[in-house]
Amino acid sequence: xxxxxxxxxxxxxxxxxxxxxxxxxxxxxxxxxxxxxxxxxxxxxxxxxxxxxxxxxxxxxxxxxxxxxxxxxxxxxxxxxxxxxxxxxxxxxxxxxxxxxxxxxxxxxxxx
Amino acid sequence: xxxxxxxxxxxxxxxxxxxxxxxxxxxxxxxxxxxxxxxxxxxxxxxxxxxxxxxxxxxxxxxxxxxxxxxxxxxxxxxxxxxxxxxxxxxxxxxxxxxxxxxxxxxxxxxxxxxxxxxxxxxxxxxxxxxxxxxxxxxxxxxx
Numbered sequence: 001x002x003x004x005x006x007x008x009x010x011x012x013x014x015x016x017x018x019x020x021x022x023x024x025x026x027x028x029x030x031x032x033x034x035x036x037x038x039x040x041x042x043x044x045x046x047x048x049x050x051x052x053x054x055x056x057x058x059x060x061x062x063x064x065x066x067x068x069x070x071x072x073x074x075x076x077x078x079x080x081x082x083x084x085x086x087x088x089x090x091x092x093x094x095x096x097x098x099x100x101x102x103x104x105x106x107x108x109x110x111x112x
Numbered sequence: 113x114x115x116x117x118x119x120x121x122x123x124x125x126x127x128x129x130x131x132x133x134x135x136x137x138x139x140x141x142x143x144x145x146x147x148x149x150x151x152x153x154x155x156x157x158x159x160x161x162x163x164x165x166x167x168x169x170x171x172x173x174x175x176x177x178x179x180x181x182x183x184x185x186x187x188x189x190x191x192x193x194x195x196x197x198x199x200x201x202x203x204x205x206x207x208x209x210x211x212x213x214x215x216x217x218x219x220x221x222x223x224x225x226x227x228x229x230x231x232x233x234x235x236x237x238x239x240x241x242x243x244x245x246x247x248x249x250x251x252x253x254x255x256x
Contacts, residue, residue, distance in 0.1 A: 022160050023127060052149060054183045055219040065211055083149045090226040091219055092207030 003031055010041035017049030018059035021032050029060040036064065039073055042110040046103055050080040053087050064098045074098075078106040114141065117178035122163045122192060130177060132154055137179045143186070147248050150227040151179075151188055154244050157220035158190045158199070166194025166240070185229070185247040198233045199242065200225075205230050 001018035002067060012035050020028060045061075061077065068075035079101040080088060088094045100106040118133045134155055136143040138148045159175065166173040173194035181185045199221045209215070225231055228244040235241070 021127070021156055022124060052152060054153055055223055056156075056160070059216050061216060062211075062216060069211060083146070086227075087153070087223065091205075091223060092120060093208075095210045096209075096214060 003028060004062065005031070005035050006037075010039075011035075011044045011107075014043060014045045015049060016045070016047065017051075019052040020050060020060070021054050022056040025056040025060050028057070029063065032060065032064045033067060036067055036073060038069065042074040042076070043068060044103065044106045044110070045075070045077045046079050046106070047077060047081070048083060050081065050084055053084050055091075058087065058091055058093055061093065061097060071095065072085040073108060074111055076100055076106040076109045078103055115178060116140070116180075117176060117208055119174060119176045120158075120250050122166055122175045122194065124160065124163050127156060127159060130159060133177065134179065141181050143181075147246075149240075150246055151186065153227055154188055154203035154224045155190070156218065157224050158244075159244055161199055162190065162192045162194060162240075165197050165199075166192050168195065182245065185245055187243060187245045191241045191242075193239065196235050196239060197240055198211040198235070200233045230232065 001016060001020055003014060003016040006013045014035060014112065016028060018024070039041040065075050076098045079102050080099065088099060098109060100109065114131070116137050118130070118142045120129060131152060134148065134151060138145065155177065162175055163171060171193040176191045178189045202218060202221050205215060205218045205222055224244065228246050230245045233241070234243070
């Protein structure tokens with residue numbers, strides 16, 4: 001798995017690709033926490049290239065969403081592939097984390 | 113013979129080897145690639161559970177994984193010789209808890225139950241045995 005970070009205005013775009021499994025989760029989490037610390041207003045995690053997520057990956061999304069909420073940063077996840085979306089849905093994560101269909105919908109949730 | 117098996121120590125570093133075993137099985141039996149994901153998830157969750165709960169102070173448990181093409185589906189069996197532990201006895205996570213209150217653990221086994229059609233636990237002598245089955249769209253049931 002690898003992850004790209006891009007800052008555009010006050011929003012950080014994160015693009016993970018590959019498999020977010022037990023082995024990949026710790027690095028992904030520390031990269032996200034670092035990026036969050038430098039993010040002024042909002043973060044969009046675009047998962048179009050994410051093929052697989054296990055409970056270890058869900059855990060990262062949960063912890064990072066919590067950190068973002070505590071820092072007052074808007075965090076939105078978008079463009080989940082169907083198999084990944086299913087894991088988000090059955091675990092109830094789609095209810096507690098903002099999940100959007102695509103990048104355009106995610107941007108609408110970002111602070112102006 | 114439509115059964116393949118492998119054995120590894122219950123060590124997290126073995127996860128990539130188990131994934132390769134699963135993917136080789138998938139190719140050999142020409143199964144639909146998209147349907148592998150549910151089994152990859154089940155294998156990771158169950159194996160990591162054994163790694164985290166099945167280790168005694170002095171040694172990692174031995175883990176045996178087998179995959180079988182069964183009538184209209186695939187069966188995944190994970191056995192380990194760690195202490196008796198029924199993962200199906202774990203309470204289901206509270207799916208309605210808020211972002212702050214949501215517990216971080218306890219999701220793995222729940223996900224396995226969601227993506228598989230049946231999950232069965234058995235303690236046999238010194239072995240924990242978890243057997244999971246899922247029907248597959250691409251496989252027709254054997255003729256009666």
